[in-house]
Amino acid sequence: MLKGLNIALKDLKIESRAREIFISMVVFSLLILIIFSIAFSDLLSSASKTATVASGVLWICFIFAGTLGLNRTFATEVQNSCMDALKMCPIPRNSIYLSKVIFVFLLMLLVEIITIPMFSVLFNYQFTAIIWVGIVILLGSFGFVVVGCLISALVIRARAGEMLLPVLLLPLSLPVIIPAVSATSGLLRGEDIFSLMSYIRLLVVYDFVFFAVSMLVFEYVVED
Secondary structure (H helix, E strand, C coil): CHHHHHHHHHHHHHHHHHCHHHHHHHHHHHHHHHHHHHHCHHHCCCHHHHHHHHHHHHHHHHHHHHHHHHHHHHHHHHHCCHHHHHHHCCCCHHHHHHHHHHHHHHHHHHHHHHHHHHHHHHHCCCCCCHHHHHHHHHHHHHHHHHHHHHHHHHHCCCCCHHHHHHHHHHHHHHHHHHHHHHHHHHHHCCCCHHHHHHHHHHHHHHHHHHHHHHHHHHHHHCCC
């Protein structure tokens, strides 16, 4: 665990200097928001209509920005031969996986912290139940990153690996995307949290199962 944190800190220090991945994710997310705010301008006359589209728009921003971050994270390691160096280090290989999960998850959280206020401004919408919305976004984002890091490590050396990632990732992440979107939509419409607990339980189970499986199989994924 500690070794994974150290590698993640290394990645964060590098990104804090270059800011290539983070800025790309933020710009991409904000562009999607602007496009949707223009496309749905006729539907945004009331808060109830905005709540209908809010969940889908937010998660499209998060998912596509996250996919961009996942693509660049492992691509950078391979281009600089850092992945080979990490594999030669006397550390468990799943520490590499853990570090990438932490790194991309933190980037996604930062993007989401910027995206949500911008959504409020562009869509003229005031969020309710923000704590529960935040919990759902955390669970959904973590599940997406858990699967994404494993798939990214699997395809990055393949020909057209950056194109393969979304093709494989989006179907595999549907079990986390669907309950995340449904729970977020229900919360924004003012539904009772107890009626949405089934979605939250699905997110927790998905996150736990896929994280445990990914930690076990990552060593075989990055074998030469």
